[in-house]
Amino acid sequence: MKGNEAIAEAAIQAGCRHYFGYPITPQTEVAAYMAKRMPKIGGCFLQAESEIAAINMVYGVASAGKRVMTSSSSPGISLKGEGISYMAGANLPALVVNVQRGGPGLGGIQPSQSDYNQATRGGAHGDFHLLVLAPASVQEMADLTMLGFDLADKYRMTAMILADGTMGQMMEPVEIHPREIPECDKSWALTGTKMQRERNIINSLSMDPYDLERMNLERYERYAAVERDEVRYESYRMDDAEICVVAFGIAARVAKNAINEARKQGVKVGLIRPITLWPFPKAPLKAAAETCKSFITVELNMGQMVDDVRLATECKRPIITCNRTGGVIPSAAEVYNAIMNAQKGGQAE
Amino acid sequence: MTHSYLIAGFGGQGLLFAGKFLVYKGMLEGKEVSWLPSYGPAMRGGTANCSVIVSDEPVGSPIVDHPDVLMVMNLPSLDKYEDAVVPGGTIFVDSTLIERKVKRTDVNVYYVPATKLAAESGMTTLANMILTGKIMQALGEYDQAHVDDALHHVVSAKHPEMFDFNQKALALGRDYQE
Numbered sequence: 001m002k003g004n005e006a007i008a009e010a011a012i013q014a015g016c017r018h019y020f021g022y023p024i025t026p027q028t029e030v031a032a033y034m035a036k037r038m039p040k041i042g043g044c045f046l047q048a049e050s051e052i053a054a055i056n057m058v059y060g061v062a063s064a065g066k067r068v069m070t071s072s073s074s075p076g077i078s079l080k081g082e083g084i085s086y087m088a089g090a091n092l093p094a095l096v097v098n099v100q101r102g103g104p105g106l107g108g109i110q111p112s113q114s115d116y117n118q119a120t121r122g123g124a125h126g127d128f129h130l131l132v133l134a135p136a137s138v139q140e141m142a143d144l145t146m147l148g149f150d151l152a153d154k155y156r157m158t159a160m161i162l163a164d165g166t167m168g169q170m171m172e173p174v175e176i177h178p179r180e181i182p183e184c185d186k187s188w189a190l191t192g193t194k195m196q197r198e199r200n201i202i203n204s205l206s207m208d209p210y211d212l213e214r215m216n217l218e219r220y221e222r223y224a225a226v227e228r229d230e231v232r233y234e235s236y237r238m239d240d241a242e243i244c245v246v247a248f249g250i251a252a253r254v255a256k257n258a259i260n261e262a263r264k265q266g267v268k269v270g271l272i273r274p275i276t277l278w279p280f281p282k283a284p285l286k287a288a289a290e291t292c293k294s295f296i297t298v299e300l301n302m303g304q305m306v307d308d309v310r311l312a313t314e315c316k317r318p319i320i321t322c323n324r325t326g327g328v329i330p331s332a333a334e335v336y337n338a339i340m341n342a343q344k345g346g347q348a349e
Numbered sequence: 350m351t352h353s354y355l356i357a358g359f360g361g362q363g364l365l366f367a368g369k370f371l372v373y374k375g376m377l378e379g380k381e382v383s384w385l386p387s388y389g390p391a392m393r394g395g396t397a398n399c400s401v402i403v404s405d406e407p408v409g410s411p412i413v414d415h416p417d418v419l420m421v422m423n424l425p426s427l428d429k430y431e432d433a434v435v436p437g438g439t440i441f442v443d444s445t446l447i448e449r450k451v452k453r454t455d456v457n458v459y460y461v462p463a464t465k466l467a468a469e470s471g472m473t474t475l476a477n478m479i480l481t482g483k484i485m486q487a488l489g490e491y492d493q494a495h496v497d498d499a500l501h502h503v504v505s506a507k508h509p510e511m512f513d514f515n516q517k518a519l520a521l522g523r524d525y526q527e
Contacts, residue, residue: 026388109389170411171369171384173376252412257409331414 003141004029004071004168006176007097007161008037010142011069014149015181016095018068020057022050022076023195025109026165027099030071031144031232051076055083055096062092063202065189067149067181071097073165074115075106075198082157088128091188091219093152095145097161098128099168100300102327110327113249115299120278120308127176127216128224131159131230134248137170146179151230153184155222156239163279164221164300166329182292226279233281234273237263241270243342244288246276246309247298250329253296258335267343277305285312294342295319298335300328350405352488353413355430357398358422358443363477366503367420368399370481370515374499375403378492383411395427396472420480422446422463439487441480459483461525468517475518482522491523 001009011019019034038045039126048054054070061068063319072080077098087094100115102108122128131151133144141163148159193199206212215317234252237259238244247255252273262269271289274281281306288295294317297306303321322338324330354371356364365386371383385400400413417438421427424447427440431453439457445464461483465478473516485491496519504512 162516165388166385166411169386169388171372172408172411173382250412254410254412260409331412332410333414 001138001168002029002171003063003135003163003172004099006138006142007071007145007163008033009176010145011043011067011095011149012037012043013176013178014067014146016067016069016149017041018058018061018066019044019070020046020048020054020068021070021072022048022054024073025077026101026111026168027071027073027097030097030099030167035136051079055080055182058094058096058307059083059087059090059092062094063090063190065186067095067153067190069095069097069149070306071099073099073101074103074112077115077118077123083212084130085122085124085126085128086204087158088122088130088219089126090202091156092158092202093149093156094151094158095161096158098147098163100162100164102325109165111167111250111329112300112325112327113162113164113251114304114325115162116277116299116301116304119160119281125224127224128219129157129226129278130284131155131157131279132162133159133232134162134275134277135167136249136252136273136275138167138170138345140275141167142174142176149180150327151226153186154182156188157219157222157226162249164250165327172347186213186294230276231279231281231283232275233284234271234275235284236271236273237300238270238272238288240268241288241291243267243269243296243339244285244292244294245269245271245298245335245339246274246285247271248277248305249264249300251298251300254330254332255335257332258339261332261336262343264341267339269339274305280308280312282312285309286314286337289313289316294315294345296322296335296338296342298322298330298338301325332341350363352403353396353416354401354403354416354418354420354484355413355416355433356401356420357396357426357430360395360397362397362422363474364420364422366400367477367481368401370478370499370503371403371484373502374495377498377502378495381403382407383404383408385411385413396423396453398426418484420447420484422476422480423451425450427451430462439488441484443476443480445476457487459487460527461522464521466521466525470517470521472514472518475514479522479525482519483525484522485519487521
Protein backbone atom coordinates (compact mmCIF):
# COMPACT_ATOMS: atom_id res chain seq x y z
CA MET A 1 0.00 0.00 0.00
CA LYS A 2 1.20 3.53 -0.78
CA GLY A 3 1.78 5.89 2.11
CA ASN A 4 -1.01 8.17 0.95
CA GLU A 5 -3.44 5.25 0.81
CA ALA A 6 -2.36 4.12 4.28
CA ILE A 7 -3.30 7.55 5.65
CA ALA A 8 -6.72 7.36 4.04
CA GLU A 9 -7.50 3.83 5.23
CA ALA A 10 -6.22 4.56 8.73
CA ALA A 11 -8.43 7.64 8.92
CA ILE A 12 -11.45 5.53 8.04
CA GLN A 13 -10.50 2.93 10.64
CA ALA A 14 -10.16 5.76 13.15
CA GLY A 15 -13.79 6.68 12.58
CA CYS A 16 -13.34 9.53 10.13
CA ARG A 17 -16.38 9.68 7.84
CA HIS A 18 -15.88 13.11 6.34
CA TYR A 19 -13.13 14.11 3.94
CA PHE A 20 -12.86 17.37 2.05
CA GLY A 21 -9.98 18.10 -0.27
CA TYR A 22 -8.65 19.45 -3.49
CA PRO A 23 -6.17 17.51 -5.65
CA ILE A 24 -2.47 18.33 -5.60
CA THR A 25 0.66 16.25 -6.25
CA PRO A 26 2.08 14.35 -4.37
CA GLN A 27 -0.90 13.63 -2.08
CA THR A 28 -3.73 13.04 -4.54
CA GLU A 29 -3.96 9.31 -3.70
CA VAL A 30 -5.43 10.27 -0.32
CA ALA A 31 -8.38 11.92 -2.03
CA ALA A 32 -8.63 9.20 -4.68
CA TYR A 33 -8.82 6.50 -1.98
CA MET A 34 -11.41 8.45 -0.03
CA ALA A 35 -13.49 8.98 -3.16
CA LYS A 36 -13.61 5.22 -3.64
CA ARG A 37 -14.18 4.15 -0.03
CA MET A 38 -16.35 6.83 1.61
CA PRO A 39 -19.54 6.25 -0.41
CA LYS A 40 -19.35 2.51 0.37
CA ILE A 41 -19.32 3.06 4.14
CA GLY A 42 -21.87 5.84 4.37
CA GLY A 43 -19.22 8.54 4.64
CA CYS A 44 -18.83 11.79 2.80
CA PHE A 45 -16.14 12.50 0.23
CA LEU A 46 -16.25 15.90 -1.36
CA GLN A 47 -13.83 17.46 -3.79
CA ALA A 48 -14.24 21.10 -2.91
CA GLU A 49 -13.93 23.98 -5.36
CA SER A 50 -10.76 25.13 -3.62
CA GLU A 51 -8.51 24.45 -0.65
CA ILE A 52 -10.12 27.33 1.20
CA ALA A 53 -13.56 25.83 0.74
CA ALA A 54 -12.29 22.43 1.85
CA ILE A 55 -10.82 23.66 5.13
CA ASN A 56 -14.01 25.56 5.95
CA MET A 57 -16.01 22.39 5.37
CA VAL A 58 -13.66 20.72 7.83
CA TYR A 59 -14.45 23.54 10.30
CA GLY A 60 -18.14 22.81 9.85
CA VAL A 61 -17.97 19.07 10.49
CA ALA A 62 -15.53 19.53 13.38
CA SER A 63 -18.04 21.95 14.95
CA ALA A 64 -20.58 19.14 14.90
CA GLY A 65 -18.13 16.98 16.88
CA LYS A 66 -17.37 14.49 14.13
CA ARG A 67 -13.97 13.21 13.06
CA VAL A 68 -12.96 14.98 9.88
CA MET A 69 -9.87 15.48 7.79
CA THR A 70 -8.38 17.21 4.79
CA SER A 71 -5.11 16.67 2.99
CA SER A 72 -2.96 18.70 0.67
CA SER A 73 0.60 19.54 -0.24
CA SER A 74 2.59 22.64 0.60
CA PRO A 75 0.98 25.42 -1.52
CA GLY A 76 -2.46 24.02 -0.71
CA ILE A 77 -1.70 24.05 3.01
CA SER A 78 -0.81 27.73 2.79
CA LEU A 79 -4.24 28.34 1.30
CA LYS A 80 -5.77 26.43 4.19
CA GLY A 81 -3.89 28.55 6.72
CA GLU A 82 -6.76 30.90 7.40
CA GLY A 83 -9.15 28.06 8.20
CA ILE A 84 -6.54 26.30 10.33
CA SER A 85 -6.15 29.46 12.42
CA TYR A 86 -9.95 29.81 12.76
CA MET A 87 -10.16 26.20 13.94
CA ALA A 88 -7.47 26.91 16.55
CA GLY A 89 -9.45 29.94 17.71
CA ALA A 90 -12.61 27.87 17.93
CA ASN A 91 -10.78 24.96 19.63
CA LEU A 92 -11.82 22.45 17.00
CA PRO A 93 -10.23 19.02 16.64
CA ALA A 94 -9.43 17.86 13.11
CA LEU A 95 -6.65 16.21 11.13
CA VAL A 96 -4.78 18.05 8.40
CA VAL A 97 -2.30 16.13 6.24
CA ASN A 98 0.57 17.89 4.48
CA VAL A 99 2.52 15.69 2.05
CA GLN A 100 5.20 18.28 1.44
CA ARG A 101 6.76 19.27 -1.87
CA GLY A 102 9.50 21.76 -2.68
CA GLY A 103 8.79 25.46 -2.23
CA PRO A 104 8.40 28.38 -1.88
CA GLY A 105 5.57 29.45 -4.16
CA LEU A 106 4.22 26.71 -6.38
CA GLY A 107 7.73 25.30 -6.05
CA GLY A 108 8.07 21.81 -7.48
CA ILE A 109 6.47 18.46 -6.88
CA GLN A 110 9.40 16.46 -5.50
CA PRO A 111 9.75 15.58 -1.79
CA SER A 112 10.59 18.30 0.70
CA GLN A 113 10.49 19.17 4.39
CA SER A 114 10.49 22.90 3.87
CA ASP A 115 7.19 23.47 5.67
CA TYR A 116 8.76 22.55 9.03
CA ASN A 117 8.70 26.10 10.33
CA GLN A 118 5.19 26.69 9.06
CA ALA A 119 3.85 23.52 10.69
CA THR A 120 5.63 23.79 14.03
CA ARG A 121 4.78 27.48 14.47
CA GLY A 122 1.08 27.02 13.85
CA GLY A 123 1.18 27.97 10.21
CA ALA A 124 -1.03 31.02 10.29
CA HIS A 125 -1.88 34.12 12.35
CA GLY A 126 -2.51 34.09 16.05
CA ASP A 127 -1.32 32.39 19.21
CA PHE A 128 -1.61 28.68 18.55
CA HIS A 129 0.11 25.41 17.79
CA LEU A 130 -0.68 22.36 15.75
CA LEU A 131 0.20 18.94 17.11
CA VAL A 132 2.64 17.89 14.38
CA LEU A 133 3.41 14.23 13.67
CA ALA A 134 6.19 13.19 11.28
CA PRO A 135 5.93 9.62 9.94
CA ALA A 136 9.03 7.83 8.63
CA SER A 137 7.40 4.69 7.20
CA VAL A 138 4.15 3.67 5.59
CA GLN A 139 3.21 1.90 8.82
CA GLU A 140 3.69 5.17 10.70
CA MET A 141 1.64 7.01 8.09
CA ALA A 142 -1.23 4.80 9.28
CA ASP A 143 -0.40 4.69 12.99
CA LEU A 144 0.18 8.42 13.37
CA THR A 145 -3.00 9.21 11.46
CA MET A 146 -4.97 7.23 14.03
CA LEU A 147 -3.03 8.79 16.87
CA GLY A 148 -3.55 12.23 15.37
CA PHE A 149 -7.32 11.87 15.53
CA ASP A 150 -7.15 10.67 19.14
CA LEU A 151 -4.88 13.48 20.29
CA ALA A 152 -6.85 16.12 18.37
CA ASP A 153 -10.00 15.04 20.20
CA LYS A 154 -8.25 14.76 23.55
CA TYR A 155 -6.76 18.25 23.46
CA ARG A 156 -9.40 19.91 21.25
CA MET A 157 -6.81 21.03 18.75
CA THR A 158 -5.89 20.38 15.13
CA ALA A 159 -3.27 17.71 14.51
CA MET A 160 -1.13 17.66 11.40
CA ILE A 161 0.60 14.78 9.64
CA LEU A 162 3.76 16.35 8.18
CA ALA A 163 4.93 13.87 5.57
CA ASP A 164 6.74 14.35 2.27
CA GLY A 165 6.41 13.15 -1.30
CA THR A 166 8.53 10.06 -0.67
CA MET A 167 6.40 8.93 2.24
CA GLY A 168 3.25 9.53 0.22
CA GLN A 169 4.40 7.70 -2.90
CA MET A 170 6.35 4.75 -1.50
CA MET A 171 4.87 1.33 -0.83
CA GLU A 172 5.72 -0.80 2.17
CA PRO A 173 3.84 -3.54 3.97
CA VAL A 174 1.38 -2.05 6.43
CA GLU A 175 -1.16 -3.42 8.87
CA ILE A 176 -4.20 -1.33 9.68
CA HIS A 177 -6.63 -2.77 12.16
CA PRO A 178 -10.02 -1.43 13.25
CA ARG A 179 -9.71 -0.12 16.76
CA GLU A 180 -11.74 1.26 19.56
CA ILE A 181 -12.01 5.00 19.55
CA PRO A 182 -11.27 6.45 22.99
CA GLU A 183 -14.21 8.04 24.77
CA CYS A 184 -14.08 11.79 24.48
CA ASP A 185 -16.31 14.50 25.87
CA LYS A 186 -17.72 16.52 23.00
CA SER A 187 -20.50 18.23 24.91
CA TRP A 188 -19.31 21.46 23.28
CA ALA A 189 -20.36 20.25 19.82
CA LEU A 190 -23.18 21.75 17.79
CA THR A 191 -25.55 18.82 17.80
CA GLY A 192 -28.85 20.62 18.31
CA THR A 193 -30.17 21.54 21.75
CA LYS A 194 -33.42 19.60 21.30
CA MET A 195 -34.66 22.17 23.83
CA GLN A 196 -32.83 20.15 26.49
CA ARG A 197 -29.75 22.31 27.10
CA GLU A 198 -28.26 25.76 26.63
CA ARG A 199 -27.03 26.41 23.11
CA ASN A 200 -23.34 25.83 22.32
CA ILE A 201 -21.37 28.48 20.45
CA ILE A 202 -18.40 27.72 18.18
CA ASN A 203 -16.66 30.91 17.18
CA SER A 204 -13.16 32.33 16.79
CA LEU A 205 -14.16 35.98 17.20
CA SER A 206 -13.90 37.69 20.56
CA MET A 207 -14.09 41.48 20.70
CA ASP A 208 -13.20 41.76 24.38
CA PRO A 209 -9.38 41.56 24.69
CA TYR A 210 -9.54 40.24 28.26
CA ASP A 211 -11.90 37.52 27.15
CA LEU A 212 -9.63 36.62 24.23
CA GLU A 213 -6.60 36.61 26.50
CA ARG A 214 -8.38 34.25 28.88
CA MET A 215 -9.19 31.90 25.99
CA ASN A 216 -5.60 31.96 24.77
CA LEU A 217 -4.29 31.26 28.26
CA GLU A 218 -6.66 28.32 28.59
CA ARG A 219 -5.48 27.00 25.20
CA TYR A 220 -1.85 27.24 26.27
CA GLU A 221 -2.65 25.26 29.42
CA ARG A 222 -3.71 22.44 27.11
CA TYR A 223 -0.54 22.96 25.06
CA ALA A 224 1.50 22.62 28.25
CA ALA A 225 -0.13 19.24 28.86
CA VAL A 226 0.68 18.21 25.28
CA GLU A 227 4.31 19.23 25.76
CA ARG A 228 4.45 17.30 29.00
CA ASP A 229 2.66 14.10 27.93
CA GLU A 230 2.78 13.68 24.18
CA VAL A 231 6.43 13.98 23.12
CA ARG A 232 7.40 11.08 20.90
CA TYR A 233 10.75 10.23 19.34
CA GLU A 234 12.90 7.29 18.32
CA SER A 235 16.39 6.81 19.70
CA TYR A 236 18.60 4.69 17.40
CA ARG A 237 22.09 3.42 18.36
CA MET A 238 22.44 6.26 20.86
CA ASP A 239 23.70 4.21 23.83
CA ASP A 240 27.39 4.98 23.36
CA ALA A 241 27.03 7.68 20.69
CA GLU A 242 29.50 10.54 20.55
CA ILE A 243 27.88 12.06 17.48
CA CYS A 244 24.13 12.58 17.40
CA VAL A 245 22.30 12.85 14.09
CA VAL A 246 18.89 14.51 14.28
CA ALA A 247 16.47 13.95 11.42
CA PHE A 248 12.79 13.19 10.85
CA GLY A 249 10.76 11.51 8.13
CA ILE A 250 12.59 10.37 5.01
CA ALA A 251 15.76 12.19 6.12
CA ALA A 252 15.92 9.89 9.15
CA ARG A 253 15.68 6.82 6.92
CA VAL A 254 18.60 8.04 4.83
CA ALA A 255 20.52 8.93 7.99
CA LYS A 256 20.10 5.40 9.36
CA ASN A 257 21.87 3.96 6.31
CA ALA A 258 24.74 6.41 6.78
CA ILE A 259 24.92 5.71 10.52
CA ASN A 260 25.14 1.97 9.93
CA GLU A 261 27.96 2.50 7.42
CA ALA A 262 29.84 4.79 9.82
CA ARG A 263 29.35 2.30 12.67
CA LYS A 264 31.11 -0.32 10.51
CA GLN A 265 34.08 2.09 10.52
CA GLY A 266 33.95 2.25 14.30
CA VAL A 267 32.40 5.72 14.53
CA LYS A 268 30.14 6.04 17.55
CA VAL A 269 27.14 7.72 16.00
CA GLY A 270 23.42 7.47 16.66
CA LEU A 271 20.14 9.07 15.70
CA ILE A 272 17.40 10.91 17.51
CA ARG A 273 14.35 10.99 15.29
CA PRO A 274 11.59 13.36 16.40
CA ILE A 275 8.20 11.76 15.75
CA THR A 276 6.34 14.71 17.23
CA LEU A 277 7.79 17.88 15.72
CA TRP A 278 5.56 19.90 18.00
CA PRO A 279 5.95 19.14 20.83
CA PHE A 280 9.65 18.86 19.96
CA PRO A 281 11.65 16.25 21.90
CA LYS A 282 13.72 18.77 23.83
CA ALA A 283 14.61 16.57 26.81
CA PRO A 284 16.39 13.74 24.94
CA LEU A 285 18.34 16.28 22.90
CA LYS A 286 19.32 18.17 26.01
CA ALA A 287 20.51 14.90 27.52
CA ALA A 288 22.42 14.05 24.32
CA ALA A 289 24.20 17.40 24.53
CA GLU A 290 25.72 16.16 27.80
CA THR A 291 27.13 12.97 26.28
CA CYS A 292 27.74 13.76 22.59
CA LYS A 293 30.52 15.97 21.28
CA SER A 294 28.65 17.15 18.21
CA PHE A 295 25.36 17.08 16.34
CA ILE A 296 24.38 16.70 12.71
CA THR A 297 21.00 17.75 11.37
CA VAL A 298 19.73 16.27 8.12
CA GLU A 299 16.81 18.03 6.46
CA LEU A 300 15.15 18.42 3.07
CA ASN A 301 15.21 22.20 3.45
CA MET A 302 17.73 24.97 4.04
CA GLY A 303 17.91 24.17 7.76
CA GLN A 304 14.73 24.75 9.77
CA MET A 305 14.60 22.07 12.48
CA VAL A 306 18.23 22.90 13.28
CA ASP A 307 16.97 25.97 15.19
CA ASP A 308 14.92 23.75 17.49
CA VAL A 309 17.98 21.53 18.00
CA ARG A 310 20.02 24.61 18.93
CA LEU A 311 17.36 25.62 21.46
CA ALA A 312 17.04 22.13 22.89
CA THR A 313 20.81 21.68 23.23
CA GLU A 314 21.21 25.28 24.44
CA CYS A 315 23.91 25.72 21.76
CA LYS A 316 26.26 23.64 23.88
CA ARG A 317 27.68 21.61 21.00
CA PRO A 318 28.60 22.35 17.39
CA ILE A 319 25.97 21.39 14.84
CA ILE A 320 26.85 20.37 11.30
CA THR A 321 23.98 20.75 8.86
CA CYS A 322 23.43 18.38 5.95
CA ASN A 323 20.64 19.82 3.85
CA ARG A 324 19.28 19.56 0.34
CA THR A 325 16.42 21.68 -0.85
CA GLY A 326 13.98 22.20 -3.69
CA GLY A 327 12.89 18.57 -3.87
CA VAL A 328 16.34 16.97 -3.66
CA ILE A 329 16.94 14.29 -1.03
CA PRO A 330 20.32 14.14 0.73
CA SER A 331 22.08 10.90 -0.20
CA ALA A 332 23.34 8.44 2.38
CA ALA A 333 26.85 9.25 1.11
CA GLU A 334 26.36 12.94 1.91
CA VAL A 335 25.21 12.14 5.44
CA TYR A 336 28.10 9.70 5.82
CA ASN A 337 30.54 12.44 4.81
CA ALA A 338 28.98 14.79 7.35
CA ILE A 339 29.42 12.12 10.03
CA MET A 340 33.07 11.62 9.07
CA ASN A 341 33.53 15.39 9.08
CA ALA A 342 32.07 15.56 12.58
CA GLN A 343 34.31 12.68 13.68
CA LYS A 344 37.33 14.72 12.58
CA GLY A 345 35.99 17.67 14.52
CA GLY A 346 35.29 19.62 11.35
CA GLN A 347 32.60 22.12 10.57
CA ALA A 348 30.02 22.24 7.84
CA GLU A 349 31.20 23.35 4.43
CA MET B 350 20.94 -10.65 2.20
CA THR B 351 19.70 -7.43 0.60
CA HIS B 352 18.82 -6.74 -3.01
CA SER B 353 18.46 -3.14 -4.15
CA TYR B 354 16.83 -2.98 -7.54
CA LEU B 355 16.69 0.00 -9.82
CA ILE B 356 14.26 -0.52 -12.69
CA ALA B 357 14.39 2.17 -15.35
CA GLY B 358 13.19 2.96 -18.84
CA PHE B 359 10.32 4.74 -20.59
CA GLY B 360 6.96 5.37 -18.97
CA GLY B 361 4.44 2.81 -20.23
CA GLN B 362 6.89 -0.10 -20.31
CA GLY B 363 5.54 -1.48 -17.05
CA LEU B 364 8.58 -0.68 -14.94
CA LEU B 365 6.59 0.27 -11.86
CA PHE B 366 4.51 -2.88 -12.33
CA ALA B 367 7.63 -5.08 -12.52
CA GLY B 368 8.87 -3.42 -9.33
CA LYS B 369 5.55 -3.97 -7.64
CA PHE B 370 5.69 -7.65 -8.58
CA LEU B 371 9.18 -8.04 -7.10
CA VAL B 372 8.19 -6.24 -3.91
CA TYR B 373 5.08 -8.39 -3.41
CA LYS B 374 7.10 -11.53 -4.05
CA GLY B 375 9.62 -10.40 -1.44
CA MET B 376 6.89 -9.59 1.06
CA LEU B 377 5.19 -12.95 0.54
CA GLU B 378 8.55 -14.62 1.15
CA GLY B 379 8.69 -12.89 4.53
CA LYS B 380 11.29 -10.30 3.57
CA GLU B 381 11.41 -6.62 4.47
CA VAL B 382 10.52 -4.60 1.39
CA SER B 383 10.04 -1.11 0.01
CA TRP B 384 8.98 0.30 -3.38
CA LEU B 385 9.50 3.88 -4.41
CA PRO B 386 8.46 5.19 -7.82
CA SER B 387 9.70 8.24 -9.62
CA TYR B 388 6.66 10.45 -9.84
CA GLY B 389 5.69 13.63 -11.54
CA PRO B 390 5.06 14.73 -15.07
CA ALA B 391 6.45 11.42 -16.41
CA MET B 392 3.98 9.72 -18.69
CA ARG B 393 4.00 7.26 -21.55
CA GLY B 394 7.17 7.97 -23.50
CA GLY B 395 8.85 9.94 -20.70
CA THR B 396 11.42 8.43 -18.36
CA ALA B 397 10.29 6.45 -15.36
CA ASN B 398 11.97 4.33 -12.73
CA CYS B 399 11.41 2.69 -9.41
CA SER B 400 13.57 1.68 -6.48
CA VAL B 401 12.86 -1.68 -4.90
CA ILE B 402 14.53 -3.09 -1.80
CA VAL B 403 14.10 -6.69 -0.65
CA SER B 404 16.04 -7.52 2.47
CA ASP B 405 16.35 -9.79 5.49
CA GLU B 406 16.93 -6.64 7.57
CA PRO B 407 14.56 -3.72 8.14
CA VAL B 408 14.83 -1.34 5.18
CA GLY B 409 16.58 1.94 5.95
CA SER B 410 16.26 4.44 3.16
CA PRO B 411 13.91 3.33 0.38
CA ILE B 412 15.98 5.32 -2.12
CA VAL B 413 18.34 3.21 -4.23
CA ASP B 414 21.39 5.30 -5.17
CA HIS B 415 23.61 2.30 -5.87
CA PRO B 416 21.66 -0.74 -7.05
CA ASP B 417 23.05 -4.24 -7.04
CA VAL B 418 20.47 -5.10 -9.69
CA LEU B 419 19.83 -2.66 -12.52
CA MET B 420 17.16 -3.41 -15.11
CA VAL B 421 17.16 -1.00 -18.05
CA MET B 422 14.72 -0.72 -20.93
CA ASN B 423 16.07 2.34 -22.72
CA LEU B 424 19.44 3.86 -23.59
CA PRO B 425 19.13 7.04 -21.47
CA SER B 426 18.61 4.86 -18.40
CA LEU B 427 21.69 2.74 -19.13
CA ASP B 428 23.74 5.90 -19.73
CA LYS B 429 22.46 7.43 -16.50
CA TYR B 430 22.66 4.48 -14.11
CA GLU B 431 25.45 2.21 -15.43
CA ASP B 432 28.07 3.84 -13.22
CA ALA B 433 25.81 3.74 -10.17
CA VAL B 434 25.73 -0.07 -9.98
CA VAL B 435 27.83 -1.51 -7.16
CA PRO B 436 30.91 -3.50 -8.23
CA GLY B 437 29.89 -7.13 -8.58
CA GLY B 438 26.30 -6.11 -9.26
CA THR B 439 24.23 -7.23 -12.21
CA ILE B 440 22.75 -5.32 -15.13
CA PHE B 441 19.83 -6.66 -17.15
CA VAL B 442 19.54 -4.99 -20.55
CA ASP B 443 16.66 -5.10 -23.01
CA SER B 444 18.94 -5.64 -26.01
CA THR B 445 16.13 -5.00 -28.49
CA LEU B 446 15.90 -1.41 -27.33
CA ILE B 447 19.50 -0.79 -26.31
CA GLU B 448 22.08 -1.46 -28.97
CA ARG B 449 25.23 -0.63 -27.06
CA LYS B 450 27.02 -2.94 -24.67
CA VAL B 451 27.68 -2.22 -21.03
CA LYS B 452 31.11 -0.57 -20.61
CA ARG B 453 31.73 -1.65 -17.04
CA THR B 454 33.86 -4.77 -16.61
CA ASP B 455 33.29 -5.24 -12.89
CA VAL B 456 29.60 -6.15 -13.14
CA ASN B 457 27.64 -9.11 -14.50
CA VAL B 458 25.54 -8.38 -17.55
CA TYR B 459 22.61 -10.19 -19.13
CA TYR B 460 21.43 -9.09 -22.56
CA VAL B 461 17.85 -10.19 -23.17
CA PRO B 462 16.02 -9.14 -26.37
CA ALA B 463 12.90 -8.84 -24.24
CA THR B 464 10.91 -6.55 -26.50
CA LYS B 465 11.56 -8.83 -29.50
CA LEU B 466 10.68 -11.98 -27.52
CA ALA B 467 7.50 -10.32 -26.31
CA ALA B 468 6.45 -9.33 -29.83
CA GLU B 469 7.19 -12.82 -31.20
CA SER B 470 4.99 -14.45 -28.59
CA GLY B 471 2.10 -12.02 -28.94
CA MET B 472 2.68 -10.31 -25.60
CA THR B 473 3.97 -6.96 -26.77
CA THR B 474 3.35 -5.24 -23.46
CA LEU B 475 5.18 -7.79 -21.33
CA ALA B 476 8.87 -7.25 -22.14
CA ASN B 477 9.10 -5.94 -18.58
CA MET B 478 8.11 -9.31 -17.16
CA ILE B 479 10.39 -11.26 -19.52
CA LEU B 480 13.33 -9.31 -18.08
CA THR B 481 11.98 -9.80 -14.57
CA GLY B 482 11.84 -13.55 -15.17
CA LYS B 483 15.49 -13.49 -16.22
CA ILE B 484 16.42 -11.49 -13.12
CA MET B 485 14.82 -14.02 -10.79
CA GLN B 486 16.44 -16.94 -12.62
CA ALA B 487 19.89 -15.31 -12.60
CA LEU B 488 19.63 -14.52 -8.90
CA GLY B 489 18.42 -18.06 -8.18
CA GLU B 490 15.13 -16.77 -6.83
CA TYR B 491 12.62 -18.17 -9.30
CA ASP B 492 10.18 -19.98 -7.06
CA GLN B 493 7.00 -20.79 -8.96
CA ALA B 494 4.70 -20.83 -5.92
CA HIS B 495 5.84 -17.39 -4.78
CA VAL B 496 5.80 -16.10 -8.35
CA ASP B 497 2.16 -17.14 -8.78
CA ASP B 498 1.24 -15.82 -5.38
CA ALA B 499 2.76 -12.42 -6.15
CA LEU B 500 1.12 -12.30 -9.58
CA HIS B 501 -2.27 -12.80 -7.94
CA HIS B 502 -1.60 -9.67 -5.90
CA VAL B 503 -0.48 -7.42 -8.73
CA VAL B 504 -2.61 -8.53 -11.69
CA SER B 505 -5.99 -6.82 -11.69
CA ALA B 506 -8.87 -9.16 -10.86
CA LYS B 507 -10.74 -7.51 -13.72
CA HIS B 508 -8.31 -9.03 -16.22
CA PRO B 509 -7.74 -12.64 -15.12
CA GLU B 510 -6.38 -13.53 -18.57
CA MET B 511 -3.39 -11.28 -17.80
CA PHE B 512 -2.32 -13.67 -15.06
CA ASP B 513 -1.52 -16.36 -17.64
CA PHE B 514 0.23 -13.90 -19.94
CA ASN B 515 2.41 -12.60 -17.11
CA GLN B 516 3.20 -16.12 -15.97
CA LYS B 517 4.22 -17.05 -19.53
CA ALA B 518 6.34 -13.91 -19.93
CA LEU B 519 8.20 -14.61 -16.69
CA ALA B 520 8.86 -18.22 -17.78
CA LEU B 521 10.06 -17.01 -21.19
CA GLY B 522 12.62 -14.77 -19.51
CA ARG B 523 13.63 -17.51 -17.10
CA ASP B 524 14.32 -19.97 -19.94
CA TYR B 525 16.06 -17.53 -22.28
CA GLN B 526 19.71 -18.33 -22.97
CA GLU B 527 21.99 -15.91 -24.79
